Every structure is written in structure tokens, then in C-alpha cells.
Amino acid sequence: xxxxxxxxxxxxxxxxxxxxxxxxxxxxxxxxxxxxxxxxxxxxxxxxxxxxxxxxxxxxxxxxxxxxxxxxxxxxxxxxxxxxxxxxxxxxxxxxxxxxxxxxxxxxxxxxxxxxxxxxxxxxxxxxxxxxxxxxxxxxxxxxxxxxxxxxxxxxxxxxxxxxxxxxxxxxxxxxxxxxxxxxxxx
Amino acid sequence: xxxxxxxxxxxxxxxxxxxxxxxxxxxxxxxxxxxxxxxxxxxxxxxxxxxxxxxxxxxxxxxxxxxxxxxxxxxxxxxxxxxxxxxxxxxxxxxxxxxxxxxxxxxxxxxxxxxxxxxxxxxxxxxxxxxxxxxxxxxxxxxxxxxxxxxxxxxxxxxxxxxxxxxxxxxxxxxxxxxxxxxxxxxxxxxxxxxxxxxxxxxxxxxxxxxxxxxxxxxxxxxxxxxxxxxxxxxxxxxxxxxxxxxxxxxxxxxxxxxxxxxxxxxxxxxxxxxxxxxxxxxxxxxxxxxxxxxxxxxxxxxxxxxxxxxxxxxxxxxxxxxxxxxxxxxxxxxxxxxxxxxxxxxxxxxxxxxxxxxxxxxxxxxxxxxxxxxxxxxxxxxxxxxxxxxxxxxxxxxxxxxxxxxxxxxxxxxxxxxxxxxxxxxxxxxxxxxxxxxxxxxxxxxxxxxxxxxxxxxxxxxxxxxxxxxxxxxxxxxxxxxxxxxxxxxxxx
Numbered sequence: 001x002x003x004x005x006x007x008x009x010x011x012x013x014x015x016x017x018x019x020x021x022x023x024x025x026x027x028x029x030x031x032x033x034x035x036x037x038x039x040x041x042x043x044x045x046x047x048x049x050x051x052x053x054x055x056x057x058x059x060x061x062x063x064x065x066x067x068x069x070x071x072x073x074x075x076x077x078x079x080x081x082x083x084x085x086x087x088x089x090x091x092x093x094x095x096x097x098x099x100x101x102x103x104x105x106x107x108x109x110x111x112x113x114x115x116x117x118x119x120x121x122x123x124x125x126x127x128x129x130x131x132x133x134x135x136x137x138x139x140x141x142x143x144x145x146x147x148x149x150x151x152x153x154x155x156x157x158x159x160x161x162x163x164x165x166x167x168x169x170x171x172x173x174x175x176x177x178x179x180x181x182x183x184x185x186x187x
Numbered sequence: 188x189x190x191x192x193x194x195x196x197x198x199x200x201x202x203x204x205x206x207x208x209x210x211x212x213x214x215x216x217x218x219x220x221x222x223x224x225x226x227x228x229x230x231x232x233x234x235x236x237x238x239x240x241x242x243x244x245x246x247x248x249x250x251x252x253x254x255x256x257x258x259x260x261x262x263x264x265x266x267x268x269x270x271x272x273x274x275x276x277x278x279x280x281x282x283x284x285x286x287x288x289x290x291x292x293x294x295x296x297x298x299x300x301x302x303x304x305x306x307x308x309x310x311x312x313x314x315x316x317x318x319x320x321x322x323x324x325x326x327x328x329x330x331x332x333x334x335x336x337x338x339x340x341x342x343x344x345x346x347x348x349x350x351x352x353x354x355x356x357x358x359x360x361x362x363x364x365x366x367x368x369x370x371x372x373x374x375x376x377x378x379x380x381x382x383x384x385x386x387x388x389x390x391x392x393x394x395x396x397x398x399x400x401x402x403x404x405x406x407x408x409x410x411x412x413x414x415x416x417x418x419x420x421x422x423x424x425x426x427x428x429x430x431x432x433x434x435x436x437x438x439x440x441x442x443x444x445x446x447x448x449x450x451x452x453x454x455x456x457x458x459x460x461x462x463x464x465x466x467x468x469x470x471x472x473x474x475x476x477x478x479x480x481x482x483x484x485x486x487x488x489x490x491x492x493x494x495x496x497x498x499x500x501x502x503x504x505x506x507x508x509x510x511x512x513x514x515x516x517x518x519x520x521x522x523x524x525x526x527x528x529x530x531x532x533x534x535x536x537x538x539x540x541x542x543x544x545x546x547x548x549x550x551x552x553x554x555x556x557x558x559x560x561x562x563x564x565x566x567x568x569x570x571x572x573x574x575x576x577x578x579x580x581x582x583x584x585x586x587x588x589x590x591x592x593x594x595x596x597x598x599x600x601x602x603x604x605x606x607x608x609x610x611x612x613x614x615x616x617x618x619x620x621x622x623x624x625x626x627x628x629x630x631x632x633x634x635x636x637x638x639x640x641x642x643x644x645x646x647x648x649x650x651x652x653x654x655x656x657x658x659x660x661x662x663x664x665x666x667x668x669x670x671x672x673x674x675x676x677x678x679x680x681x
Binding site for chain 1: 308309324326330333334337338341342349350351352353354355
């Protein structure tokens with residue numbers, strides 16, 4: 001498939017029912033330069049029913065579950081049309097990355113952060129993109145400092161004995177407030 | 188439409204003995220209902236819509252959507268309509284209808300080889316005859332067919348199926364769907380879905396519960412409960428379950444089923460009556476004797492004390508005095524009361540279950556066996572098909588008796604004992620005894636070898652079946668008159 005659009009699909013084994021997709025994080029978003037792997041399952045009734053798509057790469061986005069990678073996108077549900085293709089699906093997912101729909105969230109915690117503290121959301125999303133999707137680092141000096149602080153906070157929680165992943169999830173959900181995150185981890 | 192007001196046994200296999208005069212004598216509620224096929228429900232619904240539409244004079248499908256929104260209450264719809272000063276747009280908005288021109292009458296089959304190279308853009312089959320609607324999106328008929336079938340059968344969507352093209356929200360018309368889909372089951376399901384809200388909003392209608400049957404029962408009064416569908420299914424209009432006479436109350440049936448599903452009763456019995464072997468954890472019921480227990484599990488054979496569950500050896504063999512736990516009398520009394528209730532429940536449940544299970548087995552294996560036997564006597568003994576039907580007729584009687592017995596045990600469980608219940612139990616006993624004899628006769632593995640043996644078998648079966656049917660009706664009559672006279676009192680308040 002067209003590499004130029006930044007989307008790509010390949011077979012996992014020799015059946016056409018399981019595919020692996022890949023999309024590039026679109027420019028001017030926290031996901032810029034990131035590589036996102038998708039698990040695609042084709043139902044037997046395809047294309048009359050939509051393919052099942054989830055994010056394998058972890059991502060911080062209101063419409064994608066930060067835990068399971070499940071996606072909330074209308075065309076993967078009731079707005080699917082039989083004339084659509086995998087290409088349209090991947091391109092739609094790419095455009096979902098550039099324009100989130102916080103009012104129709106999959107991950108309520110992320111969506112709340114998106115609406116209440118957009119800067120924090122953008123930096124958290126960037127942090128996740130750098131860690132999990134090898135996205136390009138930030139340019140803005142303030143952002144660079146903020147992200148460095150995020151890493152420090154994670155280190156701090158890890159010294160207390162929590163795993164890196166748990167620490168990251170707790171801090172991200174609590175706007176990087178160490179005390180709140182610790183409380184959340186203990187409860 | 189099949190009108191079935193007076194003679195609802197006309198669906199039966201016209202039993203020689205279960206004669207109509209006899210059944211009509213039974214003091215059952217006069218059953219008045221119609222069995223309506225799914226497509227007739229649609230035409231009835233459309234007639235109804237058209238009557239409402241005399242005011243609006245718009246497309247039928249739009250009025251249908253409006254009526255769905257107003258829960259098939261035309262007065263409210265018309266009231267709203269006049270309130271909004273004939274402003275249809277507002278009404279549509281309120282009903283959540285996106286006013287998109289539906290290509291209803293104007294649906295045309297266009298062969299659009301010219302529009303592109305005739306390749307269907309879904310299956311990529313070249314030179315296919317592609318068809319489409321006013322929105323001019325053309326795909327091959329086979330793709331449309333699979334698409335509609337998937338929507339109807341898998342997704343349960345019928346009302347708002349849209350065009351297959353990306354971002355095209357033209358609704359597909361009923362005519363297009365019906366002219367494209369193949370298979371009777373798909374059509375039936377489509378009708379059911381379209382008429383779904385019409386049926387469910389109307390108290391007088393219910394679908395036949397047999398899977399795959401598209402018929403609907405329309406009762407003329409809500410007292411009507413016992414329905415015989417033209418597919419042969421006998422069911423209860425009250426709860427939508429298979430017919431459960433002589434047990435009249437759907438509520439009791441529900442309660443009984445809940446009790447049975449829970450299995451809590453069984454567990455409770457285990458708790459009250461058994462203890463676990465301290466070594467292998469097998470459940471052990473103490474039926475009598477001393478407290479020196481030896482586990483029956485041959486791999487275990489652990490010897491222990493029933494009271495303290497400790498190893499038996501330190502208790503000695505000559506004496507018994509375990510002072511670790513003393514059962515107080517009150518506790519024992521309570522236990523024995525619960526135990527009695529448990530035993531009572533199990534008595535009825537076992538019989539209920541046995542008849543249910545027997546009926547299920549008889550409907551499977553015995554039906555096959557009877558068919559084989561009937562074929563055998565036709566082939567070997569020069570008997571016509573009609574003459575060989577006595578086997579099947581006896582089997583039908585057997586099934587009916589089993590059903591009756593099955594539900595009679597639920598009734599018996601909940602009834603307060605009275606002189607009438609003694610009569611009821613006698614009737615039940617007699618029916619049960621004869622049903623078992625009938626079952627034994629049918630299940631007899633010996634095939635008649637000559638005409639004499641065949642005659643003998645036929646006579647025996649006919650007599651037994653006729654007697655069973657008679658006893659079944661007697662039981663039913665007795666129970667019905669009990670309901671009418673208010674004799675039956677229940678142990679629990681429902």
C-alpha cells in the first residue's frame with residue numbers, strides 16, 4: 001500500500017484474516033514521526049461488516065484505550081460502508097490522531113485531561129509517543145523541560161518499587177502529580 | 188391469515204380417540220386468536236399506516252418511522268402534527284429521522300456497464316450487472332444480496348439500511364431489499380424486524396417462540412393463553428414459553444424455573460445433609476448408625492468421627508464419647524425442618540425432570556424408532572401408509588401426556604394439601620402409570636412378524652393411547668374446574 005500516505009499493511013501469517021497495519025503519526029501532533037502498529041482482524045463477512053482494529057502500540061489519545069488499544073471510531077462500527085477499504089480505515093485512523101473527538105471518548109481519563117488541561121494532554125501524549133512509538137522529540141524548550149520532569153517523576157516512583165509501566169499510567173492519569181499518583185497506586 | 192377461532196385442534200393430527208367433541212367439552216377458556224404469517228403482519232401494519240397517512244400523505248416508510256417514535260399511538264402523533272402547524276420537518280427532527288430522500292418507487296435497476304467498465308467495486312468481479320439506487324452507486328446484485336443478508340441476519344438491522352458507498356446515507360427501500368434477498372429465512376427475519384416495534388407495542392400480538400417460525404399470534408382478548416401455532420408449536424401467550432398446562436400461572440412457572448436454575452436448593456441440601464470427608468473431600472451423607480465413619484471412596488477409606496471430623500483412631504473402638512462438639516436440640520430441629528422441605532422439593536423436582544427428560548428423549552430417539560418400525564410394517568406386512576399411522580398417533584399422545592405430567596408436578600409442589608389435591612394426585616398417578624405403559628409399548632424392540640401380531644400391537648397401542656388421552660383430559664378438566672371454583676390454594680404467596 002501507498003508508503004507515501006504513511007500507511008502500510010502486511011500479512012501476519014498466510015491467512016488473510018489476520019493483518020498487521022502500520023501508520024505514521026501525522027505532523028503537527030504529539031504523535032509526529034511515531035510508528036503505530038495495528039492489529040487487524042478481518043471478519044468472515046468482510047467487507048459487509050467492518051474489520052476489527054486495535055492499537056498494538058500504546059498511545060495516549062481520548063478515542064483510544066490506553067490500556068487495551070481499543071478504538072472508538074464510527075466507521076469501525078455503525079458507519080462502516082461496504083465500499084470502504086483497509087486503506088480508508090488506516091487513513092481515517094491517521095486523521096483521528098490529528099483530530100481527536102473528546103466528546104465521544106474511549107478512554108475517559110484521557111478525554112478529561114484533553115478538555116481540562118490541554119497542554120498537559122499534549123505533553124503526556126508526546127511522552128507516550130516518544131517512549132512507545134519512537135516519535136521525534138520536542139523542539140519547544142518548555143516542552144523539553146516538562147518532559148524531562150516526567151521522566152524524573154517516573155524514576156522517583158520506580159525507586160519506591162513500582163514498575164515503570166504502572167508508574168507511567170498512574171502519573172499520566174493524575175496530571176503528573178507524584179502524590180496523587182502514589183495514592184492511586186496504593187488504593 | 189389463518190383464522191382459528193373455534194376449532195383450534197384442527198392443527199392436531201386428528202387423533203381418532205382424542206376426538207374433537209371430547210376436547211371441545213373440556214372446560215378450558217374459550218380460545219380466540221388468529222395465527223398471522225409475518226408477511227401478513229406487514230400488510231396489516233401497512234394498512235394501519237395508510238389509515239394514519241391519510242392525514243400526512245407522505246411516504247409510508249416515513250410515517251412508519253414516525254409511528255415507531257410515537258410508540259404506535261396515532262393520536263399523539265396527529266396531536267403533535269397539528270401542534271407544530273403542519274411542520275413535518277420539525278416532527279422528523281423530533282423523531283430523529285434524517286430526511287433523506289429514500290428512493291422508494293423511483294428505485295430503478297440500472298445496468299450500468301457504461302458507467303465504468305462494469306466492475307463491481309466491492310467484489311471486483313468484472314463485467315457484472317451492477318445495480319443501484321437514485322444515488323447512482325452501482326454494485327453487483329450478489330454483493331447487495333450478501334450485504335442485506337448480513338445486515339438482517341447478523342446485525343438485526345432492517346429499518347435503516349444504507350447504501351454501501353462510503354459516506355452515502357441514502358436509505359435502501361423495502362422493495363429493493365425484498366427483490367434482492369434470497370432465502371425464505373432472510374425474508375421472514377426481515378419482515379419480523381420491520382414489524383418488530385409494531386408487534387411489541389401491541390399487547391395483542393406476540394411472535395411464535397419456535398425458532399425459525401415467522402408466525403405471530405393475535406389474541407382477541409388478553410385472557411387467551413393457550414396458542415396452537417400453524418407450525419404445530421403449542422405455547423403460552425402469557426409468557427411466550429412452550430405450553431405449560433395444567434399449570435395455569437406463568438408466574439409460578441417462572442418461580443419454579445428460577446428455583447431449579449439456582450441449584451441453590453441442591454447445594455443447601457448438601458450443606459444440611461452431608462459433610463466432606465476430611466481427607467478426600469467427597470460429600471458424605473450419614474444415613475444412620477454410629478459416628479464412626481469410613482469413607483466410601485475406595486481410594487480413601489479414611490476412618491473419622493462424624494462429629495469432630497477428626498481421625499477415628501484416638502476415639503478408640505470400644506467406646507464413643509466425642510466431647511468436641513455438642514449439637515443442641517434446637518439446631519437439630521431446624522435442620523430437620525429444612526431437610527423435610529428439601530426432600531419435598533426433590534421429590535417433585537425429580538418427577539418433573541424425569542418427565543421432561545423422557546419427553547425430550549422420546550422426541551429424538553423414539554421418533555426415529557417409530558419411523559423405522561412403521562416403514563418396516565409397510566414393507567413387510569403389506570400395510571398402507573395410512574394404516575401404519577397408528578404408531579405415530581400413539582407417539583403424539585405420549586408426548587402430550589409427558590408435557591402434562593411434567594407441568595403437573597410444578598403445580599403439585601406449590602399446592603396446599605386438601606381433599607381435592609388427593610383426587611388430583613390420584614388422577615396424576617393414573618396418568619403417569621399409563622403413560623409409562625404406553626411408552627413401554629412404543630419402545631418395544633420386537634417387530635410384529637405377521638398380520639396377527641400386527642393387529643395385536645395395533646389394538647394394544649390404540650387402547651392404551653385412547654385411555655391415556657382420556658386420563659389426560661380428566662386431569663385437565665379436574666384442574667381447570669379447580670381454577671374456576673377457586674379450590675387451589677398455593678403454599679407461597681405470589
